[in-house]
Amino acid sequence: MKRYILPLGGFAVLLVFLGVGLRLKPQEIPSPLIGKPAPEFTLTQVEDVRNVFHSRDMRGKVWILNVWASWCGPCRAEHPALLELSRLAVAPVVGLNYNDLRGDSQRWLKEFGNPYQVAAFDGDGTTGIEFGVYGVPETFVIDKQGLIRLKLTGPVTSEQVRDKLVPLVRELNHG
Amino acid sequence: MIPELGNFALMLALSLALVQGSLPLIGAWRGNARWIALARPSAAGHFVFILFAFASLVAAFVGNDFSVAYVASNSNSMLPLYYRVAAVWGGHEGSLLLWVTILASWMGAVALFSRQLPPAMTARVLGVMAWISAGFLLFMLFTSNPFDRLLPAARDGRDLNPLLQDFGMIVHPPLLYMGYVGFSVAFAFAIAALLGGQLDAAWARWSRPWTLVAWAFLTLGIFMGSFWAYYELGWGGWWFWDAVENASFMPWLVGTALIHSLIVTEKRGSFKNWTVLLAIVAFSLSLLGTFLVRSGVLTSVHAFATDPRRGLFILAFLALVIGGSLLLYAWRAPSVGLGGRFALFSRESLLMLNNVLLLTATATILLGTLYPLFLDALDLGKISVGAPYFESVFTPLLLPVLLLMAAAPFVEWKQAAFRDVAWRVSRIAQASLLFGLTAWLGWKFSPTVAGGLMLAVWILLGTALHLLQRLSARGHGVSAGRQAARQPLSYWGMLAAHAGVAVFVIGVALVKGGEVSEDASLRVGDSYVSNGWRYSFTDLRKVDGPNYVAARATFEVRGADGSVLMLQPEKRYYTVQQMPMTEAAIDRGLTRDIYLSLGEPGADGAWLVRIQNKPFMAWIWAGCLMIAAGGLLAASDRRYRLARHAASPEQAPAAAVAVS
Amino acid sequence: MAKRWRALLFCAALGVAQAGETDVVLDQRLNHVAEQLRCLVCQNQSIADSHAQLALDLKREARQQLAEGRSEQEVIDFMVQRYGDFVLYRPPFKSVTWALWLGPFLLLAIGLAALLYNVRRWDQQAEALEEQA
Numbered sequence: 001m002k003r004y005i006l007p008l009g010g011f012a013v014l015l016v017f018l019g020v021g022l023r024l025k026p027q028e029i030p031s032p033l034i035g036k037p038a039p040e041f042t043l044t045q046v047e048d049v050r051n052v053f054h055s056r057d058m059r060g061k062v063w064i065l066n067v068w069a070s071w072c073g074p075c076r077a078e079h080p081a082l083l084e085l086s087r088l089a090v091a092p093v094v095g096l097n098y099n100d101l102r103g104d105s106q107r108w109l110k111e112f113g114n115p116y117q118v119a120a121f122d123g124d125g126t127t128g129i130e131f132g133v134y135g136v137p138e139t140f141v142i143d144k145q146g147l148i149r150l151k152l153t154g155p156v157t158s159e160q161v162r163d164k165l166v167p168l169v170r171e172l173n174h175g
Numbered sequence: 176m177i178p179e180l181g182n183f184a185l186m187l188a189l190s191l192a193l194v195q196g197s198l199p200l201i202g203a204w205r206g207n208a209r210w211i212a213l214a215r216p217s218a219a220g221h222f223v224f225i226l227f228a229f230a231s232l233v234a235a236f237v238g239n240d241f242s243v244a245y246v247a248s249n250s251n252s253m254l255p256l257y258y259r260v261a262a263v264w265g266g267h268e269g270s271l272l273l274w275v276t277i278l279a280s281w282m283g284a285v286a287l288f289s290r291q292l293p294p295a296m297t298a299r300v301l302g303v304m305a306w307i308s309a310g311f312l313l314f315m316l317f318t319s320n321p322f323d324r325l326l327p328a329a330r331d332g333r334d335l336n337p338l339l340q341d342f343g344m345i346v347h348p349p350l351l352y353m354g355y356v357g358f359s360v361a362f363a364f365a366i367a368a369l370l371g372g373q374l375d376a377a378w379a380r381w382s383r384p385w386t387l388v389a390w391a392f393l394t395l396g397i398f399m400g401s402f403w404a405y406y407e408l409g410w411g412g413w414w415f416w417d418a419v420e421n422a423s424f425m426p427w428l429v430g431t432a433l434i435h436s437l438i439v440t441e442k443r444g445s446f447k448n449w450t451v452l453l454a455i456v457a458f459s460l461s462l463l464g465t466f467l468v469r470s471g472v473l474t475s476v477h478a479f480a481t482d483p484r485r486g487l488f489i490l491a492f493l494a495l496v497i498g499g500s501l502l503l504y505a506w507r508a509p510s511v512g513l514g515g516r517f518a519l520f521s522r523e524s525l526l527m528l529n530n531v532l533l534l535t536a537t538a539t540i541l542l543g544t545l546y547p548l549f550l551d552a553l554d555l556g557k558i559s560v561g562a563p564y565f566e567s568v569f570t571p572l573l574l575p576v577l578l579l580m581a582a583a584p585f586v587e588w589k590q591a592a593f594r595d596v597a598w599r600v601s602r603i604a605q606a607s608l609l610f611g612l613t614a615w616l617g618w619k620f621s622p623t624v625a626g627g628l629m630l631a632v633w634i635l636l637g638t639a640l641h642l643l644q645r646l647s648a649r650g651h652g653v654s655a656g657r658q659a660a661r662q663p664l665s666y667w668g669m670l671a672a673h674a675g676v677a678v679f680v681i682g683v684a685l686v687k688g689g690e691v692s693e694d695a696s697l698r699v700g701d702s703y704v705s706n707g708w709r710y711s712f713t714d715l716r717k718v719d720g721p722n723y724v725a726a727r728a729t730f731e732v733r734g735a736d737g738s739v740l741m742l743q744p745e746k747r748y749y750t751v752q753q754m755p756m757t758e759a760a761i762d763r764g765l766t767r768d769i770y771l772s773l774g775e776p777g778a779d780g781a782w783l784v785r786i787q788n789k790p791f792m793a794w795i796w797a798g799c800l801m802i803a804a805g806g807l808l809a810a811s812d813r814r815y816r817l818a819r820h821a822a823s824p825e826q827a828p829a830a831a832v833a834v835s
Numbered sequence: 836m837a838k839r840w841r842a843l844l845f846c847a848a849l850g851v852a853q854a855g856e857t858d859v860v861l862d863q864r865l866n867h868v869a870e871q872l873r874c875l876v877c878q879n880q881s882i883a884d885s886h887a888q889l890a891l892d893l894k895r896e897a898r899q900q901l902a903e904g905r906s907e908q909e910v911i912d913f914m915v916q917r918y919g920d921f922v923l924y925r926p927p928f929k930s931v932t933w934a935l936w937l938g939p940f941l942l943l944a945i946g947l948a949a950l951l952y953n954v955r956r957w958d959q960q961a962e963a964l965e966e967q968a
Contacts (some may be wrong), residue, residue, distance in 0.1 A: 029557055081784075416879065
């Protein structure tokens with residue numbers, strides 16, 4: 001009469017999956033661009049519309065791209081960690097100002113401080129789409145060959161700076 | 176003080192539940208009449224304590240006691256009184272208390288209305304329900320206590336989520352929980368039957384009314400959720416195949432299978448094992464739904480704030496309750512007898528087919544809902560499973576059910592001849608087919624819509640024909656009215672519910688097939704023409720609400736037939752939570768809904784307006800209400816209210832072996 | 836990746852705009868594409884239905900690409916390259932999703948087979964019991 005055991009067996013399998021599911025993070029969408037070339041872009045800078053930033057100038061360097069906006073609360077929360085990151089000077093931090101108004105962003109940087117070596121202005125979010133950005137803040141680590149190696153979604157914490165970003169940058173710099 | 180008393184009441188209720196879960200069960204096993212007799216009084220006491228606890232939480236909300244953490248995070252002094260009460264179940268902890276309160280009420284109802292049940296059975300049923308209550312109470316007391324204090328008290332609360340500040344919030348969760356929790360009664364009956372070995376037609380007769388009422392409430396609860404989403408969310412959708420919606424739909428489908436399976440068990444004593452398994456599965460899906468919403472395992476708009484620790488507790492509870500009951504089933508089911516024989520073509524086998532189809536549909540929804548989790552757990556990537564999947568896969572499964580619905584009542588029990596049945600329904604079959612072809616080729620509906628309409632007409636005609644045949648089968652001198660009055664309420668229930676399904680299908684088919692949705696950027700003074708209606712934006716002003724500020728637009732809508740409507744959609748901004756919200760303006764009609772909602776204002780002063788026309792939308796709601804009414808009618812059937820200890824006469828020879 | 840040179844661009848794009856004659860076909864194609872893409876910041880909506888900023892941005896991007904002559908499939912592939920399979924509103928039919936798409940029909944087949952088998956078995960068992968009695 002093993003057919004009567006079937007429902008219990010099926011349930012046991014389900015239970016295992018649900019248990020594993022408790023440890024997963026269903027809201028995070030992994031980036032399919034990891035290991036692929038970072039999209040090249042040319043944008044004006046936030047501070048000065050006459051200055052232009054070409055992403056291809058970063059070739060040969062390991063660098064960090066941080067997507068942010070002045071209307072984004074969690075960006076404000078991660079700001080101290082970004083300042084710390086730029087102080088450590090392991091890699092240049094480039095800001096991608098996403099879906100924003102230049103005036104608001106300038107005021108934001110002035111008020112809270114500018115952690116970025118360069119702050120690129122992506123007012124309509126087109127470059128963000130190229131990077132698969134779906135929310136702010138997001139942070140990418142790009143290696144010397146221009147490949148994306150890491151994507152962090154959500155505000156960067158000091159722990160992540162210490163445990164993820166800095167070691168990865170160091171490793172990529174030596175490699 | 177009162178919150179502490181409430182907390183204490185919960186603890187007392189827990190102790191009573193533990194007593195109720197042990198002594199009466201052991202008493203039933205051992206034949207100890209005194210212990211068996213403890214079941215009812217302890218259920219009553221349990222109910223009183225839980226009610227007190229619930230009342231204290233309500234009091235804390237009404238009195239704006241922001242020293243209670245839960246009140247502070249879900250309420251606000253500016254919140255109108257009726258929403259303050261609804262806010263009691265606005266968050267995780269309070270909704271659990273609602274769950275437990277409703278469970279205690281069902282337990283009380285079982286204790287009250289079980290005079291005709293053998294005392295041992297009552298003891299077992301109440302005992303099983305007590306264990307469920309104990310589990311939830313432990314969960315609340317240890318991880319999710321609504322009475323936790325916030326010291327120092329907040330000056331004011333964080334306000335109830337503006338999306339929840341609505342009539343729907345007052346009505347939807349209680350109705351839904353009445354359904355979810357109500358299935359615990361069917362579950363308890365099933366477990367009691369397995370424990371006591373008394374699994375016969377009488378058991379089915381006792382079980383069925385409780386199941387029908389729970390099912391009817393679940394129908395209403397799901398209806399209300401859908402109805403609410405329709406006018407609240409602002410874009411005219413009413414069913415999204417969201418994980419939590421699916422979590423409520425699955426028990427409903429299994430519940431539908433169960434009430435049909437119970438018919439057979441009651442009438443012919445067959446399918447006992449299967450019916451018991453269905454009862455276990457229905458409630459298990461209720462519990463699974465509880466887990467999914469509160470554990471963070473799936474993303475959903477409905478999900479409460481998630482905490483893996485809570486998720487682990489519920490998972491352990493699930494393992495115990497569902498695992499335990501399935502183990503009991505595996506152990507006891509083989510010794511249950513068979514029941515009446517039936518042929519391959521008979522009403523029994525068609526009802527079984529109904530069950531197979533409904534269960535497959537349930538399994539499909541479960542598969543789709545959990546598939547992203549499966550892939551993620553196996554590290555195979557992340558995908559999203561949404562409406563396109565469910566619609567492609569669920570609809571084909573539903574069509575045979577609709578087909579059966581009209582035909583099965585014409586098929587005899589035990590053995591039927593296919594040719595006879597086919598002859599009986601041939602004319603309505605032809606009429607339906609003709610209607611379908613007309614809809615497709617004549618009125619230019621798509622094949623899917625025409626197919627849906629055809630099946631709906633098939634059901635309506637079949638239901639009407641069946642009623643006509645019943646009425647005309649009266650003896651001499653009996654008027655049609657008297658013949659009608661002679662039909663049991665369960666018959667009217669079936670007619671109402673089946674017709675309700677047909678009405679529902681008509682609504683869905685026509686809305687999906689014919690709805691028109693257009694976005695326009697309009698300024699005051701502009702006009703827009705869509706689908707034969709002229710929409711004129713005549714006014715825009717600022718409006719102050721009790722806890723919000725709104726921009727209210729006024730539209731004058733003129734129809735081709737000369738009718739004029741005034742619609743006032745709003746864009747609200749709730750000041751405490753700083754949340755914007757869209758209040759759609761809907762003009763409901765028998766043959767169409769006109770739906771207007773405001774999007775975002777552009778920098779140039781023009782507003783993005785979404786204009787929608789949904790044909791026969793009201794039929795969707797009417798259908799749901801008819802289905803629920805059918806369930807309640809069937810539950811009120813006289814045969815459930817008569818006190819009877821003897822088993823029903825149609826019992827098969829091999830049934831009801833009392834194992835003690 | 837094509838280089839994009841953007842000066843101050845003001846984003847107030849509409850998903851389905853009021854349009855002139857030639858744009859109607861474009862809008863239809865856009866709608867067709869938008870209905871197949873999930874809005875990543877909403878719950879259970881396609882970007883066709885949603886008014887979220889990301890949805891509007893993606894629709895604008897899709898519209899632009901369609902206007903430039905890309906096919907609907909190319910636009911969808913563009914999105915999938917950047918956002919992964921998750922952005923497809925309808926799960927793709929690949930090896931990992933065979934169970935998802937074929938499962939229901941398999942379950943139905945199993946259910947029907949089980950039904951037939953069991954009805955026969957019950958009948959035989961009841962017949963045997965009746966003969967005993």
